[in-house]
Amino acid sequence: MTAIERYLAPASLDDALAALAGGNATILAGGTDLMVQSHGGKTRLRPVLLNIRRLPELAGHSIEGESVRIGALTTINQLREDATLAKALPLLAEAADRFASDQVRNMATIGGNVCNASPAGDTLVPLLVLDAEVELASASGRRRLPINGFFTGPGRTLRQPEELLTAIYVPMPRLRTVSRFVKFGTRPALDISAVSLGFKAELTPAGLANVRVAFGAVGPTPMRGPGTEALLEGQRLTPALIAKAAETAMAEITPIDDVRATAWYRRELVHNLLRKVLNDVADH
Ligand SMILES: Cc1cc2nc3c(=O)[nH]c(=O)nc-3n(C[C@H](O)[C@H](O)[C@H](O)COP(=O)(O)OP(=O)(O)OC[C@H]3O[C@@H](n4cnc5c(N)ncnc54)[C@H](O)[C@@H]3O)c2cc1C
Numbered sequence: 001m002t003a004i005e006r007y008l009a010p011a012s013l014d015d016a017l018a019a020l021a022g023g024n025a026t027i028l029a030g031g032t033d034l035m036v037q038s039h040g041g042k043t044r045l046r047p048v049l050l051n052i053r054r055l056p057e058l059a060g061h062s063i064e065g066e067s068v069r070i071g072a073l074t075t076i077n078q079l080r081e082d083a084t085l086a087k088a089l090p091l092l093a094e095a096a097d098r099f100a101s102d103q104v105r106n107m108a109t110i111g112g113n114v115c116n117a118s119p120a121g122d123t124l125v126p127l128l129v130l131d132a133e134v135e136l137a138s139a140s141g142r143r144r145l146p147i148n149g150f151f152t153g154p155g156r157t158l159r160q161p162e163e164l165l166t167a168i169y170v171p172m173p174r175l176r177t178v179s180r181f182v183k184f185g186t187r188p189a190l191d192i193s194a195v196s197l198g199f200k201a202e203l204t205p206a207g208l209a210n211v212r213v214a215f216g217a218v219g220p221t222p223m224r225g226p227g228t229e230a231l232l233e234g235q236r237l238t239p240a241l242i243a244k245a246a247e248t249a250m251a252e253i254t255p256i257d258d259v260r261a262t263a264w265y266r267r268e269l270v271h272n273l274l275r276k277v278l279n280d281v282a283d284h
Pocket of ligand 1: 120
């Protein structure tokens with residue numbers, strides 16, 4: 001572990017961005033990933049440890065136009081328990097409900113989950129199906145990027161070292177939207193996903209519209225399933241279509257063998273979980 005030369009806990013965004021400007025700082029939010037990884041030697045801390053928990057701009061949530069702005073410091077328990085958030089974005093509340101334990105959920109932030117970029121991060125699959133965008137700020141300005149494409153590898157994103165994730169914008173689902181999140185682990189609670197799956201679509205008289213399907217823990221990053229989405233778009237769910245969608249999903253993921261599951265088992269899980277979700281939506 002690297003020796004930390006300075007510990008900063010600024011109360012203003014400008015001060016935080018100035019501290020990040022040299023690319024010399026490690027950002028600390030809830031610490032539930034960072035501390036475990038640095039103690040385990042998986043992450044080298046930079047000379048400056050920048051605690052962002054006092055930054056008011058990163059806290060809370062608000063409705064902005066057609067989107068919900070979720071501050072990066074919003075905790076997993078807030079996603080689960082805040083009535084406004086849970087009503088606007090039930091899929092995120094569902095994922096938060098399956099996340100770790102109360103102790104971890106009280107500290108863990110959505111910003112930390114996104115920036116940690118684990119292929120199994122539990123808010124990432126819902127954020128992918130909800131077409132979320134991330135807002136990044138640095139001393140030279142702000143930019144917004146779609147979350148689809150933000151993850152570039154395990155633990156890697158398009159965020160630059162001098163950038164802070166300030167918020168996540170999630171378009172509010174339209175009326176008649178159905179969504180589902182399923183997490184499969186080897187234990188019923190306190191487990192990292194062996195596979196997770198998210199689904200969202202609008203139910204129209206003509207069939208499914210704006211279909212989104214995403215998977216976690218089946219490749220180097222959480223991923224959308226473009227082939228499965230294209231197959232389902234504009235269609236009515238029939239047993240034959242559901243069977244074909246499950247086969248397509250299984251073919252477009254790239255799982256590996258690891259301690260939680262083999263690649264074969266992950267493919268089977270995706271096949272069976274998607275079939276179950278689509279059957280459930282068909283009965284809706
Ligand atoms: C016992 C245990 C169980 C867990 N179970 C789950 C689980 O079920 N599902 C799951 O998805 N995860 C789980 N985790 C992992 C972890 O809790 C989450 O990923 C959590 O959301 C991380 O948030 P944090 O605020 O603690 O991030 P931190 O640990 O503070 O930071 C994580 C990374 O993100 C960076 N970072 C944090 N915030 C920002 C920001 N605003 N801008 C830029 N960079 C930032 C940090 O520099 C660091 O690299 C578990 C962890 C533990 C210890």
